[in-house]
Structures are given as C-alpha cells and as structure tokens.
Amino acid sequence: xxxxxxxxxxxxxxxxxxxxxxxxxxxxxxxxxxxxxxxxxxxxxxxxxxxxxxxxxxxxxxxxxxxxxxxxxxxxxxxxxxxxxxxxxxxxxxxxxxxxxxxxxxxxxxxxxxxxxxxxxxxxxxxxxxxxxxxxxxxxxxxxxxxxxxxxxxxxxxxxxxxxxxxxxxxxxxxxxxxxxxxxxxxxxxxxxxxxxxxxxxxxxxxxxxxxxxxxxxxxxxxxxxxxxxxxxxxxxxxxx
Amino acid sequence: xxxxxxxxxxxxxxxxxxxxxxxxxxxxxxxxxxxxxxxxxxxxxxxxxxxxxxxxxxxxxxxxxxxxxxxxxxxxxxxxxxxxxxxxxxxxxxxxxxxxxxxxxxxxxxxxxxxxxxxxxxxxxxxxxxxxxxxxxxxxxxxxxxxxxxxxxxxxxxxxxxxxxxxxxxxxxxxxxxxxxxxxxxxxxxxxxxxxxxxxxxxxxxxxxxxxxxxxxxxxxxxxxxxxxxxxxxxxxxxxx
Numbered sequence: 001x002x003x004x005x006x007x008x009x010x011x012x013x014x015x016x017x018x019x020x021x022x023x024x025x026x027x028x029x030x031x032x033x034x035x036x037x038x039x040x041x042x043x044x045x046x047x048x049x050x051x052x053x054x055x056x057x058x059x060x061x062x063x064x065x066x067x068x069x070x071x072x073x074x075x076x077x078x079x080x081x082x083x084x085x086x087x088x089x090x091x092x093x094x095x096x097x098x099x100x101x102x103x104x105x106x107x108x109x110x111x112x113x114x115x116x117x118x119x120x121x122x123x124x125x126x127x128x129x130x131x132x133x134x135x136x137x138x139x140x141x142x143x144x145x146x147x148x149x150x151x152x153x154x155x156x157x158x159x160x161x162x163x164x165x166x167x168x169x170x171x172x173x174x175x176x177x178x179x180x181x182x183x184x185x186x187x188x189x190x191x192x193x194x195x196x197x198x199x200x201x202x203x204x205x206x207x208x209x210x211x212x213x214x215x216x217x218x219x220x221x222x223x224x225x226x227x228x229x230x231x232x233x234x235x236x237x238x239x240x241x
Numbered sequence: 242x243x244x245x246x247x248x249x250x251x252x253x254x255x256x257x258x259x260x261x262x263x264x265x266x267x268x269x270x271x272x273x274x275x276x277x278x279x280x281x282x283x284x285x286x287x288x289x290x291x292x293x294x295x296x297x298x299x300x301x302x303x304x305x306x307x308x309x310x311x312x313x314x315x316x317x318x319x320x321x322x323x324x325x326x327x328x329x330x331x332x333x334x335x336x337x338x339x340x341x342x343x344x345x346x347x348x349x350x351x352x353x354x355x356x357x358x359x360x361x362x363x364x365x366x367x368x369x370x371x372x373x374x375x376x377x378x379x380x381x382x383x384x385x386x387x388x389x390x391x392x393x394x395x396x397x398x399x400x401x402x403x404x405x406x407x408x409x410x411x412x413x414x415x416x417x418x419x420x421x422x423x424x425x426x427x428x429x430x431x432x433x434x435x436x437x438x439x440x441x442x443x444x445x446x447x448x449x450x451x452x453x454x455x456x457x458x459x460x461x462x463x464x465x466x467x468x469x470x471x472x473x474x475x476x477x478x479x480x481x482x
Contacts, residue, residue: 151392155421159469168478175479180396196481206481216479227472228400235464237409238416238457240437240447 001187002033002148004048005157005174006114008126008138011167013116013197015205016174017048018148018182020189034193035060037067037074040203043119045074045083046195050148051111051131058094059111063087080117080125081137087115088133095131112147117197124199152184153177167196172220175210179221242428243274243389245289246398246415247355249367249379252408254357254438256446257415258289259389259423261430275434276301278308278315281444284360286315286324287436291389292352292372299335300352304328321358321366322378328356329374336372353388358438365440393425394418408437413461416451420462433458 004017017033031053037045047063049056063086066073077083095109110131118124126138128145138145140163146154153176160173171194181188191211198206210217245258258274272294278286288304290297304327307314318324336350351372359365367379369386379386381404387395394417401414412435422429432452439447451458 151425152396154425155393155396156469158424159466160473166478168481169473171481172476172478173473176473183399184392184395220476220479223476224472225400227476228397231465231468231472232401232410232414232417235413235461235468237407237413238461240409240412 001185002050003146003150003153003178003181003185003188004033004050004114004148005144005146005150005153005177006046006048006116006126007144007161007165007170007174008116008124008163009143009167009170010164012199012201013046013118013124013126013195014167014170014174015046015048015114015116015193015195015197016171016178017193018178018188019191019193020187021053022187025186028189030189030191032193034195036195036205036207037063037117038204039075041120042202043075043117044197044202044205045115045117046197046205047087048114048147049111050113052107052109055091055094055098055109056111056113058097059087059090059113062090062094078119079122080115080119080127083117083119084115084127084129084135084137087113088129088135091129091131092133114145114147118199118202120202124197149181149185149188153181156180167198171196175217175220176224179217179224242426243291244387244391244394244419244422244426244429245274245291245355245389246385246387246391246394246418247287247289247357247367248385248402248406248411248415249357249365249404250384250408250411251405253440254287254359254365254367254436255408255411255415256287256289256355256357256434256436256438257412257419258434259419259429260432260434261428262294263428266427269430271430271432273434275436277436277446277448278304278358279445280316282361283443284316284358285438285443285446286356286358287438287446288328289355289388290352291354293348293350296332296335296339296350297352297354299338300328300331300354303331303335319360320363321356321360321368324358324360325356325368325370325376325378328354329370329376332370332372333374355386355388359440359443361443365438390422390426390429394422397421408439412437416458416461417465420465
C-alpha cells in the first residue's frame with residue numbers, strides 16, 4: 001500500500017509520500033514514491049505515485065529518459081495541463097506494454113499519480129492522474145488530492161486545510177494525517193518524503209525526509225495524541241439517563 | 242454502506258449504528274441496523290448489522306421468529322458464545338437459502354454482524370460475526386469492533402477509547418467517530434441509533450436516536466471541529482528552510 005497527499009494552496013504546493021511497498025505481509029521494501037523534474041527558472045515538477053510499483057517505476061523511467069529529447073516530454077511542455085497529458089499517456093503506454101490485450105486480469109497493473117508544479121508563464125497547478133491516463137485538477141474548493149490509503153488521514157485534512165492555509169500549517173497537517181494513517185495501516189510506513197514549493201520561485205522545492213528519529217515529528221505526534229485526549233476530556237459528555 | 246461500532250468496556254457495552262442504506266446513489270432509504278432481544282432479569286442482547294440488507298433482515302427475522310420456540314434460539318442459550326454460534330449459523334442458513342450453490346457471484350449476499358450483551362450467570366461479552374458465520378470476541382486489549390465504513394472514524398477511537406473508558410466518554414467518542422465518517426462518506430447517514438448497557442443490570446439498555454436536530458450532537462460536532470482547529474494552531478508548525 002501507499003499513502004500520498006498533495007495540496008495546492010494560495011502560497012504554493014505541499015507534497016508528502018510514504019516509502020513502504022509490499023507484496024504480501026512478508027515482502028516489504030522501501031521505495032521512494034516522490035520524483036522531481038527540475039529546470040531552474042523554467043519549471044519545477046513533482047510526481048507522487050501509488051499502485052503497481054513496476055508500472056509507476058516504468059512511467060517515471062520513461063519520463064526521465066525522454067526528458068529533453070526530440071519527442072514531446074516533461075521539459076518541452078508549455079503548460080502543466082500538457083504535462084499531465086504526457087504523464088497520462090505514458091501510464092497508458094506502460095500498462096499496454098505489460099498487458100497488451102488486457103488479458104491478464106489476476107494482476108492489477110494500475111497506478112495512480114499526483115502531478116504538481118509550475119511552468120514559467122502560468123501559475124502552479126496540481127493534477128490527480130488516474131490509471132486510465134485521464135486526470136482532474138485541484139481547485140480552490142478542493143485544494144488537495146490523496147492517493148493510496150486515503151481514508152484514515154482524511155478527516156484531519158478536511159477539518160483544517162483549506163486554500164488559504166499557510167504552507168507550514170499544511171505541512172504540519174500532512175504529518176498528522178500520516179501519523180493517523182500509519183497507526184491504522186501497517187503497509188504505510190516511514191520514512192516520509194516531503195516537498196514544498198513556493199509559488200513563482202521556479203527553483204528546487206524545499207525537501208525533507210522524515211524518519212522515525214525526526215525530532216519534530218516525534219514531538220508533533222506526541223503532542224497531537226495528548227491534545228486529542230485533552231480535547232475529549234474538555235468537552236461535556238452526553239447524559240445517559 | 243453502513244457504519245456501526247460497539248465497545249466492551251469495564252463498565253458495560255456501548256453500541257451505535259447509522260441508518261442509511263443505499264443501492265446506488267439514487268436509491269437511498271432509512272433502515273434501523275440495531276436490533277434488541279430482551280428478557281429482563283435473564284438477558285439483554287443487541288445486534289448491529291452491515292452488508293446485504295436482505296440477508297441481515299432475514300437473519301434478524303428468523304432470530305425473532307424462533308425466539309422462545311422449541312429449537313435452540315437466542316432466548317434458550319446459556320452463554321453469549323452459544324448465542325453467537327446460533328447467530329452465525331443463521332447467517333449461513335440465509336446466504337445458503339438465497340444462493341444455494343454459491344452460483345450467483347455478481348451479487349454480494351454477505352452481511353457482518355456485531356453481537357453484544359449479557360446473559361445471567363456470565364459477564365457481558367461482545368462478538369464480531371463474519372459473513373461465514375464464524376466470529377471473534379472483544380478483549381481488554383481490543384475492546385471495540387467496527388463494521389461497514391470503518392476507516393474514517395477509527396483514529397479517534399484508537400487515540401481515546403480503551404477498556405477503562407467510562408460509558409459516557411465512549412458514547413461521546415462514538416459520536417465524534419460518526420461525525421468524521423459522515424463528513425467523508427455520503428452513504429453513512431443519520432439518524433443514529435445508540436444503546437448503552439451497564440454491566441449486570443440485565444434490563445433494557447439506555448437507548449437514544451440521534452438525528453440532525455439533536456442539540457447535544459450539534460454542539461459536540463461544532464466544539465470538536467473548532468477544538469481540532471485550535472489544537473493545530475496551538476502546536477508549533479515545522480520549519481521550512
């Protein structure tokens with residue numbers, strides 16, 4: 001399993017992904033699910049991936065191999081929309097390569113991606129790209145996307161994050177969302193990769209890798225856990241007649 | 242969809258269920274998913290149901306029809322374990338009646354039940370009964386069960402509820418858990434049914450039906466939402482270099 005979340009906010013973009021992959025409970029590995037394509041001054045692109053690892057790795061490898069080549073690629077596009085089209089097309093290409101007639105139906109070849117970033121000349125944008133290669137874009141009303149194990153960590157995002165949230169608060173909420181998810185699903189695990197892009201900088205994101213020993217994360221998860229318990233205690237319980 | 246939760250605590254049992262059923266988005270109804278079997282002084286049994294409504298209604302109807310008859314039934318048992326066996330057997334009977342050879346595989350006939358209560362002579366017990374008719378029992382380490390749409394509302398339970406929680410606090414946490422779930426899944430909906438059983442009373446549970454206009458619930462959901470936002474604001478955000 002996997003959990004990734006990305007937000008498009010007034011000040012920029014926030015990305016976070018876990019790094020655990022598993023094929024059954026006894027085949028667990030650590031793989032980075034965040035991939036960055038950079039052209040300082042021109043574009044900054046971040047891709048998060050969930051689903052079949054063979055598919056998502058091939059998609060990223062093909063995007064990397066073709067970047068800067070003659071064919072349309074992630075460095076030749078003039079808009080994020082066009083970039084999302086190329087990424088979606090590459091998903092279809094890989095799934096077709098591995099399962100050409102759609103005949104193998106006992107294996108799930110699908111992968112979901114989140115693509116966010118900015119290309120000079122337009123504002124920062126964020127897309128959720130489906131296994132079929134089509135995609136939707138984040139808006140002010142719905143400023144975030146999740147892929148993978150999304151449910152445990154959704155309520156905190158819905159209660160706290162909105163388009164006007166600051167980047168550091170959004171990052172903090174993403175960490176709380178991961179904490180709730182990792183408590184409930186063993187197949188989502190640390191270290192976490194984080195990338196934060198400030199609008200119009202067109203330079204490499206602030207990035208961080210948060211592992212078990214990260215002081216801030218340890219402190220946050222402990223304070224949050226204690227804070228929730230105090231919040232419950234501070235509210236009047238219902239009357240049981 | 243459905244969401245039900247039940248807890249076995251030091252002081253007694255807490256049950257809560259939503260009442261929305263749906264077959265597609267445009268076929269929505271309200272059905273009670275909590276069923277009570279009472280013999281004051283002898284036993285108090287509560288069943289919560291999720292899954293195929295035709296199956297769970299038939300199971301409950303058969304349990305009611307047979308209660309007090311000559312065949313082994315929910316009023317003739319001398320332990321909760323034996324009662325869980327009868328309920329599990331009835332699930333298998335109904336699924337076999339409706340899909341005798343297991344041939345119809347495009348319809349999900351399964352249902353999951355939670356059974357809790359107390360029979361004179363033993364302590365209160367709580368069981369999670371699977372569609373196959375087998376079951377597990379709650380313990381001090383794992384004092385609650387959820388069926389249906391369980392993920393959105395699980396983190397709050399894990400953070401706050403334990404075997405020593407008081408009945409009113411556990412009820413309060415169940416309501417918060419439902420609030421988080423209903424915000425995220427349209428197919429879980431009010432009114433909620435609540436039943437609370439105090440150990441060794443062997444008399445009808447305290448019950449309540451919580452609808453949209455319930456003052457306490459309105460106040461709780463508002464205070465919780467605001468409290469979460471204040472909790473986030475009160476914690477130090479991470480430093481983005």
